[in-house]
Amino acid sequence: MQFLSDNAAPVHPRLWEAMRAADATDAPYDGDALSARLDDAMGALFGSECAVLWVATGTAANCLALGPMCPPHGGVVCHREAHIEMDEGGAPGFYLHGAKLLLADGEHAKITPEGIAAVIDPIRDDVHQVQPHAISITQASEYGCCYRPDELAAIGELAKQRGLKLHMDGARFGNAAAFLGEGAASAAGVGHVDALSFGFVKNGGMNAEAVVFFDPELADEARYRRKRAGHLQSKGRYLAAQVLAMLDGDLWLENAAAANEAARALGGAAGERLLHPVEANEVFLRCTAGEREALRTKGFGFYDWGADAARFVSAWNADQQAARQLADAIADL
Amino acid sequence: MQFLSDNAAPVHPRLWEAMRAADATDAPYDGDALSARLDDAMGALFGSECAVLWVATGTAANCLALGPMCPPHGGVVCHREAHIEMDEGGAPGFYLHGAKLLLADGEHAKITPEGIAAVIDPIRDDVHQVQPHAISITQASEYGCCYRPDELAAIGELAKQRGLKLHMDGARFGNAAAFLGEGAASAAGVGHVDALSFGFVKNGGMNAEAVVFFDPELADEARYRRKRAGHLQSKGRYLAAQVLAMLDGDLWLENAAAANEAARALGGAAGERLLHPVEANEVFLRCTAGEREALRTKGFGFYDWGADAARFVSAWNADQQAARQLADAIADL
Amino acid sequence: MQFLSDNAAPVHPRLWEAMRAADATDAPYDGDALSARLDDAMGALFGSECAVLWVATGTAANCLALGPMCPPHGGVVCHREAHIEMDEGGAPGFYLHGAKLLLADGEHAKITPEGIAAVIDPIRDDVHQVQPHAISITQASEYGCCYRPDELAAIGELAKQRGLKLHMDGARFGNAAAFLGEGAASAAGVGHVDALSFGFVKNGGMNAEAVVFFDPELADEARYRRKRAGHLQSKGRYLAAQVLAMLDGDLWLENAAAANEAARALGGAAGERLLHPVEANEVFLRCTAGEREALRTKGFGFYDWGADAARFVSAWNADQQAARQLADAIADL
Amino acid sequence: MQFLSDNAAPVHPRLWEAMRAADATDAPYDGDALSARLDDAMGALFGSECAVLWVATGTAANCLALGPMCPPHGGVVCHREAHIEMDEGGAPGFYLHGAKLLLADGEHAKITPEGIAAVIDPIRDDVHQVQPHAISITQASEYGCCYRPDELAAIGELAKQRGLKLHMDGARFGNAAAFLGEGAASAAGVGHVDALSFGFVKNGGMNAEAVVFFDPELADEARYRRKRAGHLQSKGRYLAAQVLAMLDGDLWLENAAAANEAARALGGAAGERLLHPVEANEVFLRCTAGEREALRTKGFGFYDWGADAARFVSAWNADQQAARQLADAIADL
Known part of the structure; x- marks a missing residue:
């Protein structure tokens, strides 16, 4: 009777089946038939064109999503207790080449337009201070709380006004979407969010997460970054198989x-x-x-x-x- | 009748079994019972104390092995056609924070003490030139050729004399050991080599490689680097299971x-x-x-x-x- | 009647003289006779062996001092309003390859052992959280307040206990020492501090600061980092001349x-x-x-x-x- | 009778005068009246709109010019014996966050379109290999040889065709221009070159070089990078004074x-x-x-x-x- 972590649970049987079914020889890396299906499968789910990269961990997913959004001399606004700030061993500092996390407050580990403004408004627009380039929010938050569609829209509006990209860490995106009950696109703030780290490992996967780029240009750069980070697996079809099995029938x-x-x-x-x-x-x-x-x-x-x-x-x-x-x-x- | 790549082959049935057997809930990351067995299992194989980290790809394995060997302002000697130079998307530049690969020549993509000396001897010992800190060799080489024990010893001696660490990229280490026929320790140059990227993916694995540190201090730092690179998988037991199954009965x-x-x-x-x-x-x-x-x-x-x-x-x-x-x-x- | 910034003031006449006197041809970089005198001159001032590097700016001085103290995956504790956090355009993130500043509170922009402990005690000793490797304090602080010798000793003791290196940002070190009135060594916490950014530009210099390493091993690495950062000036004698003129007669x-x-x-x-x-x-x-x-x-x-x-x-x-x-x-x- | 290095020579008397004349208090950093004149002064010299940043060393100038041209996962083509490859302590690796120098051959340390093509044509257009983003040439070359206008045009054409930015390391640009005798714009390949490191230190300066961006967008990013590298000097007017005195009367x-x-x-x-x-x-x-x-x-x-x-x-x-x-x-x- 274990309630320690959703990271510890077994792999769902349907994912085992899907991986076994992917066992026949196919092209390496992401050249296989299953990987090729990801963009369409996610596009159908979110009702929006998107470019999808599989990757083994949530930390890598977050960093590959944020990397193309923020130059090394820039900053990313996130909650003071966000996973990228607290529990990723400094991975954003590594992947973003020393870019800075700009920490906002907010109840239940959620941030608000006001909380974001309180962080970025005092930043002088000069080279002495790190300028914000992106915002990262977590759906569901570190405390298991969910952004409502209007909250996402408000943050999205602020991001647009200030010229900031918007990332969603969805390590528990499924749990958020299940709670909100209005579909994947609504929970993901499609139209506002530029990239989603869509987590599957905590939800019955073995080692596949998806970075879903709603802005395909960001994906082009992320592909180089994925390889450079050693995250382009040789037999990527086993990751694609997990993701597709998860989407199949809304597992x-x-x-x-x-x-x-x-x-x-x-x-x-x-x-x-x-x-x-x-x-x-x-x-x-x-x-x-x-x-x-x-x-x-x-x-x-x-x-x-x-x-x-x-x-x-x-x-x-x-x-x-x-x-x-x-x-x-x-x-x- | 495909001879394109060993990256494209299926997963060996005994690895499937081992992964399925690992399915019961266990502690996340590398806190599980299988991961805990890796040091001893590799220690027995190589007849030498060692510290082992699983990781998903050969690129990550190489970079996590080299990272603790070379500071950002240093250099790593490798063959001009080494995988780390030619085919890893610049990953060493990323993981080593801009350290430089110092390119040596040599027949069949193997390097020799003479070839290494030809690269490092002309380097002036001042701050204007990048100083060598490590050597990386590939067993079997990019052209499928193997270092003999005396060749490994000669390179090891040179490394010791010059104060350089020695890394072996063993993406096809199994093929080299099978050819050489004198056991794992001999093929790995144990006693000379500080860390081995022991590859399994090209040899019937799904997505598990092992970085075997014969110098455990290097491993301590590599653990932080693995997390920071997003390579510490939540359900690491599935990687450990693959590695252990590979070692079991010398599969x-x-x-x-x-x-x-x-x-x-x-x-x-x-x-x-x-x-x-x-x-x-x-x-x-x-x-x-x-x-x-x-x-x-x-x-x-x-x-x-x-x-x-x-x-x-x-x-x-x-x-x-x-x-x-x-x-x-x-x-x- | 300008009280905007000590950065805007002219160069002191004795520094002009010293630079003119340095005009004769001498060896480039830091191979000249004046640069060679810095270690002894600072050693005499601080009553302690030290290794000294000139550099053009306080930002570079701080980063070259901190660089050898903290690996890319580590953290540096400093005050929430420290210059390195607020006003250096993210330079520590660049020079330390993504290492993290861990922000402590404290009155008048000074930190205390309690404030430091409040930051580092909650950090779990695992790879998921960034571990502290150094502390940086500012003498005088961003609000012009000075650490007393007993305060420096207390922080130094804590640093020693926790295995942390200690850096002092002395952009206004002269002003602190003049206020404290007990000599350079006392104001610098010699015996506790591993490296001091000794600022001269705000105090009548043109463009020379000194990084004073009381731990010479750190200096060896910093020399490579200085070159790599483009801070090893070709005609370093003009910087050495400024520093020596400042020390001469306690200018x-x-x-x-x-x-x-x-x-x-x-x-x-x-x-x-x-x-x-x-x-x-x-x-x-x-x-x-x-x-x-x-x-x-x-x-x-x-x-x-x-x-x-x-x-x-x-x-x-x-x-x-x-x-x-x-x-x-x-x-x- | 010293022919060791132009780095060792004194500062020209007219630069001393100009620096002394700049001694009156003015706004810090690059907010002073002299720094404000640089864009126009260089614009007049080159007959082209440009944005100019002063910086203390040629290494920093080269890296700040190249930084905005090439992402961390990219590569810069240069001659095998270029200063950025041989003598800058790995600075490009640092400033470009691990980007790679792609080494071309060519007589007299000059590269040609054929030499560049020989390097970049074999690069597969995939994520496994580092893709070229820029070219860097040296005017005069490491062996003191000069690119003629038609040679610059040919390289510029190639750069344009391949979508590569073009940088000129002009540590000895003055010597090249004096030899070529057709004016600054011709020697600089204006119209083809995106940024020029215009060196003055080897030519009678103390510690001021200019990065001249013919593409002003690159300058916007370079300003952040300059601060982040600790190269935004507090009393920048002394650097601006040197540059302006050098331009004055074509000194x-x-x-x-x-x-x-x-x-x-x-x-x-x-x-x-x-x-x-x-x-x-x-x-x-x-x-x-x-x-x-x-x-x-x-x-x-x-x-x-x-x-x-x-x-x-x-x-x-x-x-x-x-x-x-x-x-x-x-x-x-």
């Missing part, structure tokens, strides 16, 4: 919905303990060390979140019964 | 031997046409456009190699009968 | 004391308006737009500091009478 | 002509010993160790050039009588 939404359901059960039992609304598949609860100990004694696995809180994450294969048991245990605290 | 040697056998058949038929001795799984033949056309008409797939030559590469799943047919066709030209 | 202290005196006059008149104690040559005052207008009408030049404050900076050539007039004008507001 | 041409005259005297005496035609201010002679010893015994200073040659460089302040004496001594060998 990505189905998996995410299952994870969300388990989280919702926990959230429903948590009442005042909740630090953030439960919208995707993460639950952050105030609870003492003793309470955490009590839950662990009952066999539940999860991470401490500082001294006074705990984080529970559910995965595509969540055992809903276990989730209800945990919910009961939380309610009993 | 890596068995696969490589099969590929070599097919290449040897072609080489045996080629006579004077051979541009390089056939030692591993690559065959480079002088042949005219008309001759290439003739072979293709018979159904054989391969790459042109400039205007007057062709390259044939065999894989772990080589059809030995097809290889003999191709050998006959070559002999008939 | 640096004399110039700084004159600037400080003017600032002290302003500070003495400012009373409750002062935002920070006046210790060096900068004065930050609360004052309204109307009050600023009034001062400008009287012919005083200075920068606005946000909407409700002003910054006055005095230089080595401060007109003390003008400073007293400005002090009176401030008192009259 | 740059006069100085260069004097240096050339001395070199021509040596060249005229050298006969069959000459390794390269003497066009600018460098003379490369075949001569034995014994002959070099003989010349040194007579008091002449110069560098060995490998085991069997010597390099003589004359400067703006060349003693023409000494040059004739040396010429005689060479003739007597």
Whole structure:
């Protein structure tokens, strides 16, 4: 009864099947038949022309999306607790050749036009200060909260006014889309967002994420950057197979919905303990060390979140019964 | 009857099994039980303490091996036709922050102590010229030729004298070891080489290579660099599973031997046409456009190699009968 | 009656003389007789062996000092309003190849052991988070305040405990030393600090700063980095001449004391308006737009500091009478 | 009687005057009145709109010119013996974030359209190989030879056809222009060249070079890069003063002509010993160790050039009588 991380879950059976089906010899790198289908498959999902690159990790996806958006001397606005700032080992500094993350505040790890303006308005327009070139938002946020369409539009408008590109880190994009319930394009802010890191690994994949460029020019440069970063796999067809299997029959939404359901059960039992609304598949609860100990004694696995809180994450294969048991245990605290 | 690339071949069935067996939930990144076994498994193979990092591609493996060996202002000696120079999209320039490849000549894409000295001896020992910090050799070379133990020792001695680290790009290390026939440690120049990029993808793997550090201090830094490059996969156990399955019962040697056998058949038929001795799984033949056309008409797939030559590469799943047919066709030209 | 910036002042006459005296042909780069004297001259001043590199700007000095202290995947702790964070156009990101500045809080733009600990203690010791490798402090701080010897010792102790290198940005080091009054070594925290950017340009120089390494090994690497950054000037003797002329007869202290005196006059008149104690040559005052207008009408030049404050900076050539007039004008507001 | 390097010569008296005249307080960085005059002054010289940045060294000038021309994943074609390849400590790798120099051959360290094509034509148009983005030529070349206008036009045509930017390293541009005798615009290939590193330090300057962008968009980015590299000096007016004094009354041409005259005297005496035609201010002679010893015994200073040659460089302040004496001594060998 593990709620540690959606990174730890198994690979979905339909992805195993798809990878096995891709086993016949085909052209290496991204010259294979499956990789060739990605642009159309994503284009159909998002109702928008797009150029798609597979890549093995979310960190690489974010950096390959941001790379063509920001020169080495520029900056990218993101939330102070964004994954690119906190948990990617300085990867943006590497991939963007020393560009700077400009940190905005905002509730629930979401940023707002006001929060962005508070960061960039004081920047003098001269060479002594790092100028903003892009914004990166996370859908769902580090605290499992989702941007609504109007919030995305507002950020998109600001980006347009200021001449900034807009990136969405969608490591848990499926969970956000499942919660929002209005389709992929709406959740992705198509029309506002220039590139989406569409995550599958936390949602039942093995090691395939997709960088979806709604601005195909950015993709042209990203292809060189992917190779240069050692992320152009020789047998790319196994990554393409994972992505296509996820899109097939909206498996990505189905998996995410299952994870969300388990989280919702926990959230429903948590009442005042909740630090953030439960919208995707993460639950952050105030609870003492003793309470955490009590839950662990009952066999539940999860991470401490500082001294006074705990984080529970559910995965595509969540055992809903276990989730209800945990919910009961939380309610009993 | 495809002899285009060993990059295009399927995944070996025993790797599929091993990956499936790794499917149960385990700790993410490299915290899982399989990843934890890699150091010992490689240590047993090479008869030497070592620290092992899995990574998805050979380009990343090479760069993560070289990164801790050379500061940004330094240089790495390699053959003028080395993969890191010719075919990695400038990845060493990226990972080593602008360090320079210092290009040596040598027959069959192998370098010698003399060739290395010819590059580094003229470098003035001042800040105006890039100073060498490491050497990178390829086993088997870009032309499928293998360094003998005494050649490795001689390069190792030179490296030691000059205070240079020594890296081996072993994208086709299995093919070299199978040819040399004296075991992994001998083929890897253990005692001389500081890090080996041990390739599996061209040898029946899906997307797992191993960077084997015989100097564990280098590995400590490489771990940070791997994360920073977005190469620390969330579900690393699937990569560890591939590597362990390859080592199990020396599958890596068995696969490589099969590929070599097919290449040897072609080489045996080629006579004077051979541009390089056939030692591993690559065959480079002088042949005219008309001759290439003739072979293709018979159904054989391969790459042109400039205007007057062709390259044939065999894989772990080589059809030995097809290889003999191709050998006959070559002999008939 | 200009109090805009000490960057705008003329070059001191004794530096002109020294540069003219250096005009005879000598070996290029730093092979000349004057450059060769720098280590000893600084060693005598600081009572400590040191290795000295001249360089044209404070930004370059800071980056060349920090470069050898922190790998590309590491971090440098500094104050949130430090010059390297706010006003160097992202130069640390460039020179340190994407390393990260870790921002600490502290009154008057000074940091404390507690402030540093608050930044680095929460960093998990794993590859997902950027690990601290160095600390950078500014003497005098961005708000013209000085670290006392015991404060330097406390930070030095913390640095030692945590295995961090310690850098001092001394763009206005002379002003700090003149204020503290206990000599160069004391103001520089010799024994605690690994490298000092010793600024002369704001103190009557033309374009020479000195990076003083108290750890000579760092200097060896910095020499390569200086060349690589295009900062090894062909006729370095003109920079060495400036530095030596500054040290000669403690001109640096004399110039700084004159600037400080003017600032002290302003500070003495400012009373409750002062935002920070006046210790060096900068004065930050609360004052309204109307009050600023009034001062400008009287012919005083200075920068606005946000909407409700002003910054006055005095230089080595401060007109003390003008400073007293400005002090009176401030008192009259 | 020193013919070691034009880097070692004194500063021309008119530059000293100009710098002293710039001593009055003015706005810092490049906000001063002198810096503001550079675009027009260079525009008048070259008969072409241009944007000019001063910088302290030729290495920085070259890198700031090339930076905006080539992305980190790209390549710059230059001669195998170009200064940027041989003698800048890897600066292009640093400033261009790991971009690659693509090395062309050519007599007298000059490259030709054929030489460039021989480098770039074999590059496959895919992400595995570094693609060319710019060409850099040196006027005069490392061996003191000059590109004629038709040679510049031919390279410019090729650059245009292939979509490559064109940079000219003019560390000794004055010497080239003085030799060619058809004006600055002709020597600079205006209309073909996108940016010129216009060197003054070797020609009587102290520490000011100019990057002249004939494509002003490149300059906009270069300004950020200059600051980020720590090359935006606080008191930039002293650099602007040097540049303007050099342009005033064509002092740059006069100085260069004097240096050339001395070199021509040596060249005229050298006969069959000459390794390269003497066009600018460098003379490369075949001569034995014994002959070099003989010349040194007579008091002449110069560098060995490998085991069997010597390099003589004359400067703006060349003693023409000494040059004739040396010429005689060479003739007597």
